Each structure stands twice: as structure tokens, then as C-alpha cells.
Amino acid sequence: MNLWQGATWLLWLALLLRFFPRELVFKLKSDTGYQHLWLSSIVVTALLWSVQAGIEPGLELHLLGITTLVLCHGWRIAWLIGSLAIFFLVAVGKTSLADAGSTALLTVMLPALFSYLIFALSYQYLPRHLFIYIFVAGFANAALTITFKMTLTALWFHWQGHYSWSSIYQNYLQLALLIWFAEALLNGMAITLMSVYRPHWLRTFYDNEYLSPDR
Template identity: 45%
Template sequence: MFNNPDLTVLISMNMLLVLWLVVGVIAWSSFDKALYKSLITTPARQTGVFSCAIVFCVLWQIKAGILPGLELHILGVTAITLVLGWRFAILSALCASALLVAFGQLSLVQLPLHLLLTAFIPILFTYAVFIICYNLLPRHFFIYIFICSFLCAALVSCVKIATVSAFYYFSGNYNWYELSENYLYLCAIIWFPEAMLNGMAISILITYRPHWVKTFYDKDYLDS
């Protein structure tokens, strides 16, 4: 067990390289020339992406934790992924993380780990749940709200805690007892507020501004 309060020094150069490689591959995979061209020519999309980046910044800074590196906060990833789609959600997360680095709230050493565990994995998990629901379940308004949004957000909060715990356990920063007693049990606390925030946001948007939500298709969810 390492007791240094600054866990960033415990990330070895090899581990950093692996993290940057994984983050780079995911970010590159999200790039679509036609989609980004439309972003440049459509001010409304630019506003959406950067507004969501600001939301990410605010949510990710309201956090609490018992041990260094084991912070608890609302992610907001599910709602933003459903609104923007996974490619622009990743872009928005990149912009938000760049702002956090620029304002000294996140170090460059922490950046790849933060991007992977707080943003990229939750975003991809959310979109995978949406695709599974869209293809295997009835395309119904309430399924979109309660499964794609509410339930998915609850699962995403638990996935984030589980992946962070796995990283710190296998990197040797914390043992299983410390993680289970100080972090893993927080899944029981955070899942409901995460689910409520994302579920309410999506419910409001698809009621009053359904055209803002990229993954909500009127002909599928309202005509069924």
C-alpha cells in the first residue's frame, strides 16, 4: 500500500503511455470527417457541444471523497451522450477536460486516467445500452426514459466506481479492504441522484425540445 496523498506520482511512465494510447485510439475512432464538417458549418451544434462541455466542467468539480483519487460526483454522461451521440459526447468531454487542465483543476498526469474512466468508458457504455435497447426492446417512449436514461445512468455511476476501484487495486495504490470500505459501497449512494438527474434532463428535453436529442426518434418512440 502506498500512502502518498498525491496518487498522480504513482502512475508509472509505462502506465501513462498505455493510458494515452487507449485514450488516443478511442478519440481517433470517434472522429468522423463528415460529422465534424457539419459541426463547423452548424452554429447550433457548436453551441450544443460546448454547452455540454461547460455542464461537464461544473458537474465534475462538485465532488467529495474520503481517500485521494477516490472521488464521488455526478457524471451527467448518460444525458449528454443521448443528446449529442457518442462521437460529439467524446468531443465535449475532451473540451471539458481541456478547460479543467487550463484552470489548474486537473493535471496532465491525471488527464488520460480521467478521460478514460470518467468520460470515455461511461460514454461508450451508455451508447451500447442505447443500441441494445433500440434493437432488442420495443421502441417505446417510456423505455427510452426509464431504461436508456434512468436505469442506464444508475449503471454508469456504478461502472465508473468499479473501473476506478479496479485501476487503483491493480496498480497497488489501495488494497481491497480500503476500496470496499471507502469507495465501492458508495454505489448504493450515488446511483439514485445520477439516475434522477439524467432521467429528468432527458424527460424535459424530449418533451419540450425533442429535436435537440440526437438519439430520440419521433417516428420510433411516439408512433409506436
């Protein structure tokens, strides 16, 4: 483990401790339904991230699902769920222990904050309508978030000197044109189904605002 890998580990753990969602413990103890949702989110995220494909080591592609986690749980709990999924990837050999810190920052923490920012901006400045929530906070948000994540990863690997920018662009960034729609569709469909059939699973969805008849 080099200096920068150690620094990303320390930053990851420091952020987890600083912003740990203390209300989560009580909620898990008191709400059986949320226990199932929380555990299911961890399992689905871990399995989703374990299906990877790529040309260069470290520049693998996989669907992210961070936008759905953020809209369901909020960014702090999404951080925790994503971090547990990272530990799963380390356990099955998909990610090295040394790279776990940088992977968590680039795959979980910064994309989750970015995704929440997109939601917050749409909530603040756009009409609070069901279709705005689904297509902007869900569909478009997911597409932008995975593009943001891939850009961060590309910059990190280039800065670390692992690959030339030409190699990163040709073997990684160009593939964003293929994966952004799949990511948007996955999250958009999940948000659509939950907003219709399980709106109480969405922490950021407010029936009295998004479904109000005068909007």
C-alpha cells in the same frame, strides 16, 4: 509520469483520432443551434465534474452525465466533449496532467461506450415507447453507467497498488449506493425535458418511432 500513465495517454489520443467525428466540423459551421448545444454541453460537463467529493485522493465522486451526452450527441462526440472537460479539470488543478489519460478512459470513453450499448440494447429488444426511452435508456442507463465507471476506477486503483481493496470498498464503492440515484435522476430529468420540449437535441430519439400512435 510512469509507464501506465503514459500508455493511457497514448491510448486516449489514439482513440480520439481514430474515431474523431469528422461530420462535427461541418455541423458546427452550418448549424448555429447545434453550436450552442455543443458548447453548452462542454461547459455544463466541465462544471459538473469540477464539483467533487471524496475520502481518498483519486477516488473522488461526482455526477457523470455521460448518458445524457451519449443520447444527445452519440458516443463519438460524447468522447470529444468529455475529453475537453478533462482538459478543463487539468487546467483548474482537479486532475493531474499525468492522470488525465486514465481519467479520460475511465470517466469518458469506456462509460460512454457502455451507456451507448445499454441504449442500443433497449432500442433493439424493448418496445420503442417514450417511457422506455426515458426510464430505460435514460434513468436506468445512467444508474448502471455510473456504477460501471466506479467499478472500473476501483479496479484500476487497486491494480496500480494505490489502495487496498478493503479501503477502496469502504471509502469509495459503498458510496455508489448514494450517488447512483442522483445520477439517474439528473439524466432522467434531462432526457425527459429534452424529449418533450427539445427532441431535436437528442440524436438517438426518433419521433416517428417513440411517439407513433400505434405503439
